[in-house]
Amino acid sequence: MTLTFRNVHVTYPGSDRLALRGVSAEIAAGQRVALVGRNGSGKSTLMLVANGILRPQQGELLLDGRSVRYDRRSLAELRRQVGVVFQNPDDQLFSASVYQDISLGPLNLGLSQAEARARVLQAAELCGLGELLERPTHALSGGEKVRVALAGVLAMSPRFLFADELINGLDPWMRRQVLHILERLSASGCAVILATHDWGLAREWADYAIWMDAGRVFRQGKPQTVLSGPECPD
Ligand SMILES: Nc1ncnc2c1ncn2[C@@H]1O[C@H](COP(=O)(O)OP(=O)(O)OP(=O)(O)O)[C@@H](O)[C@H]1O
């Protein structure tokens, strides 16, 4: 399974500036992709394109080689396969309790209450949220919110997981646990795309790197090649 950005140009509604100016990249099953680049270079915007929240004005997004058409069916299929954990978890948590929040996605997929429950419990366990299921989502710490947002996406069993600076603000133990979760996901064939400013992590963790600059891909390829040289920040 592949997700392809082909010459994607995007402007935010109400803005007259292009946030992405011709991005082309292809992500394959099981890949571990580090998405790096300066503040404002377009990493979060690319994630919004990936699950159809933003639609390219020019260029296209392809799922398994088929162009996404932005009708209800096509978007539902895209969102079943592509999960995004947003940079700010408050953009993602809507429900009264942690349990309800994680169950939203599975219920939207049309699963029964019992199937959804099994998915929620599994995702919550994986993200270390077993004790917090009845907690109101507004009464969580920052790191706990991040993990609830991650669990909500995991419960949908995506084939592509985009995680926007997911590990920022996590304590070192939780950071290791979350990286371990991402490891397991990619081993099971899910592609994981992590936007990060941690270049050490990007080099160590990723098997592919995309370096964004001013709405374009500056370089992409093997992390050893892409993330080295005099242009690098470290
Ligand atoms: N809601 C919005 N409306 C208009 N322009 C936006 C909006 N969100 C982002 N932009 C602009 O789009 C461009 C890309 O921003 P984006 O958030 O994708 O960058 P980023 O690489 O994720 O940065 P950071 O590392 O700070 O998270 C920037 O020029 C930004 O100002």
Ligand SMILES: [Mg+2]
């Ligand atoms: Mg961002």
